[in-house]
Amino acid sequence: MDGANWNYSDKVKEHFFHPKNILEIDEKEYNADGMGYVGSPACGDMMKIFIKVKDDRIAELKWQTFGCASAIGSTSMLSVMVTRDGGMSLDKAWKLTPEMIIDELGGLPANKIHCSVLGDKALREAIKDHFKRTGQEDRIPHDDKSRIICNCMNVTEDDIRMEVLEGVKDLKTLQERTKLGTSCGKCIDTAKILVDFYVGKYYTEEIYTGNKK
Amino acid sequence: MIYLDNSATTPLHPKVKDAIMNALDLFGNPSSMHSSGRQVRAMLEESRKDIADFFNCSPDEIIFTAGASEANNTVLKSATTCCAFCSENRGHIITSNIEHPSILNTLKCLENQHVEVTHIKVNHKGIVDPADVEAAIRPDTMMISIMYVNNEIGTIQPIQEIAEIAKKHNIPMHTDAVQAIGKIPIDLQKLPVDFLSMSGHKIYAPKGIGILFKRKTAKNICPLITGGHQENSMRAGTENTLGIIALGEAIRQAKLEMTENEMRIGKLRDRLEKGIKKNLDHVLINGDPAHRAYNITNISFMNIEGESILLRLDMHGIAVSTGSACSTGSLEPSYVITALEVDPEIAHSSIRFSLSRETTEEDIDKTIEAVTETVNFFRKMSPIV
Numbered sequence: 001m002d003g004a005n006w007n008y009s010d011k012v013k014e015h016f017f018h019p020k021n022i023l024e025i026d027e028k029e030y031n032a033d034g035m036g037y038v039g040s041p042a043c044g045d046m047m048k049i050f051i052k053v054k055d056d057r058i059a060e061l062k063w064q065t066f067g068c069a070s071a072i073g074s075t076s077m078l079s080v081m082v083t084r085d086g087g088m089s090l091d092k093a094w095k096l097t098p099e100m101i102i103d104e105l106g107g108l109p110a111n112k113i114h115c116s117v118l119g120d121k122a123l124r125e126a127i128k129d130h131f132k133r134t135g136q137e138d139r140i141p142h143d144d145k146s147r148i149i150c151n152c153m154n155v156t157e158d159d160i161r162m163e164v165l166e167g168v169k170d171l172k173t174l175q176e177r178t179k180l181g182t183s184c185g186k187c188i189d190t191a192k193i194l195v196d197f198y199v200g201k202y203y204t205e206e207i208y209t210g211n212k213k
Numbered sequence: 214m215i216y217l218d219n220s221a222t223t224p225l226h227p228k229v230k231d232a233i234m235n236a237l238d239l240f241g242n243p244s245s246m247h248s249s250g251r252q253v254r255a256m257l258e259e260s261r262k263d264i265a266d267f268f269n270c271s272p273d274e275i276i277f278t279a280g281a282s283e284a285n286n287t288v289l290k291s292a293t294t295c296c297a298f299c300s301e302n303r304g305h306i307i308t309s310n311i312e313h314p315s316i317l318n319t320l321k322c323l324e325n326q327h328v329e330v331t332h333i334k335v336n337h338k339g340i341v342d343p344a345d346v347e348a349a350i351r352p353d354t355m356m357i358s359i360m361y362v363n364n365e366i367g368t369i370q371p372i373q374e375i376a377e378i379a380k381k382h383n384i385p386m387h388t389d390a391v392q393a394i395g396k397i398p399i400d401l402q403k404l405p406v407d408f409l410s411m412s413g414h415k416i417y418a419p420k421g422i423g424i425l426f427k428r429k430t431a432k433n434i435c436p437l438i439t440g441g442h443q444e445n446s447m448r449a450g451t452e453n454t455l456g457i458i459a460l461g462e463a464i465r466q467a468k469l470e471m472t473e474n475e476m477r478i479g480k481l482r483d484r485l486e487k488g489i490k491k492n493l494d495h496v497l498i499n500g501d502p503a504h505r506a507y508n509i510t511n512i513s514f515m516n517i518e519g520e521s522i523l524l525r526l527d528m529h530g531i532a533v534s535t536g537s538a539c540s541t542g543s544l545e546p547s548y549v550i551t552a553l554e555v556d557p558e559i560a561h562s563s564i565r566f567s568l569s570r571e572t573t574e575e576d577i578d579k580t581i582e583a584v585t586e587t588v589n590f591f592r593k594m595s596p597i598v
């Protein structure tokens with residue numbers, strides 16, 4: 001319960017006390033063109049982002065959060081960044097990083113940076129959702145097709161696959177290496193199935209055991 | 214500023230301030246034989262005597278330390294060895310899973326040696342079951358250390374029962390009583406603990422002064438700080454004279470004000486809870502409303518995050534604390550709330566309000582208003598319905 005690091009910049013405070021672009025109506029009434037949702041309340045952070053798209057640009061962005069001051073401040077900032085000057089193109093918005101948001105905010109305390117990564121992650125999910133709704137799946141960058149399994153520690157299915165490829169063969173080792181499922185633990189069952197699946201896939205077929213060639 | 218974080222620390226009592234001011238020129242070393250030293254020595258011993266009176270123990274059972282963290286370290290590090298540096302620590306210690314970090318982290322150090330620790334799990338209300346303590350006793354159990362009042366949720370542990378169990382089994386018993394002093398009457402002739410820790414700055418004295426009570430019949434302890442013969446050779450270093458004088462005055466005032474404070478502050482705490490519950494749905498009081506210190510309430514505001522609440526209340530001029538992970542810079546929320554085996558989001562949403570002798574009815578009414586505004590503000594932007 002110690003109160004270390006309240007050193008938020010004036011800009012963070014401004015966005016925290018007067019957050020911009022919050023979705024205040026029912027999300028069904030809002031009719032978004034894309035919705036992204038990451039995190040979970042069990043991890044202490046959860047973010048929902050809604051976008052409206054016009055001419056391949058973000059015409060509007062609305063958001064909701066269960067999050068701390070850092071999450072609120074950075075998502076509010078993000079909502080301004082992608083909608084100003086006629087709206088950011090979807091391709092550019094996809095590449096938005098926490099560093100760019102933190103830069104605009106005038107910095108964040110180091111131990112709060114992990115709280116600020118949900119906004120851009122949710123934004124990519126929203127753009128992805130929009131691509132799917134409009135038949136543009138081919139525009140989803142390849143490396144980000146993987147679904148997130150552990151929201152708390154941000155571990156995707158592809159991360160688990162890679163871990164197995166690197167030699168992980170059980171859940172315990174996977175947890176030691178990725179911290180997956182060590183916060184709220186809700187993903188453990190899914191993760192176990194995936195580890196078993198990929199272990200089965202890679203270690204029973206000859207090509208992966210190195211027996212052939 | 215409406216200060217409702219008195220479990221973190223308290224302002225100085227006006228009488229304590231006076232006592233410090235009046236003693237500022239008394240610079241003598243209490244170990245000196247000349248009159249300058251003797252004058253200060255007399256004041257220290259007066260403090261010691263009044264503190265002993267307050268606890269109904271003997272003055273030579275009071276050891277002044279820099280605070281409860283030092284007292285806790287001293288006791289635990291002595292528990293399993295004859296001397297902190299002359300032999301390895303071995304044996305078994307029983308504690309709870311909601312102790313202050315000065316207990317839990319000190320025990321972690323000992324676990325890195327050869328000490329085994331049993332952490333008794335509290336129930337969902339935050340109370341240790343004495344039967345669990347008794348069941349955990351082993352032939353090599355060297356100490357039982359259970360806090361009197363929890364600092365986050367205010368629950369009062371059945372210390373009398375646990376201490377009697379310890380006595381029955383002839384095991385040294387320690388209690389960290391930091392949050393109990395001035396709130397619950399403690400009579401050390403009736404409460405059979407061997408050791409008790411307290412800190413001055415939770416009872417309107419300054420930071421940097423506390424005591425370790427060590428019963429005459431208790432096993433010897435090794436000084437954590439070795440050196441001179443101060444404090445019966447149990448705590449070396451020239452005494453914190455101003456701190457000790459201040460602590461003596463704080464204890465005198467606690468004795469005078471205890472009954473009145475309990476009545477008045479308890480009513481204000483209840484008023485705060487009632488007001489918040491009247492204005493807001495989905496609030497949850499953590500801990501055990503039937504067994505807790507009168508000055509603390511710990512409330513979870515469902516669907517919103519604690520650090521946000523804390524900072525917006527700060528904007529309203531109200532100081533509180535939270536068990537949210539974001540307040541600690543880690544991913545883990547408060548281990549105390551988590552120990553109640555509730556959903557993690559309840560810990561992330563928790564706020565502790567701790568009142569003091571200075572809290573007024575007006576403060577409470579303003580707080581209810583500000584909390585209502587704050588919670589509604591964040592719930593409007595919460596994705597959880």
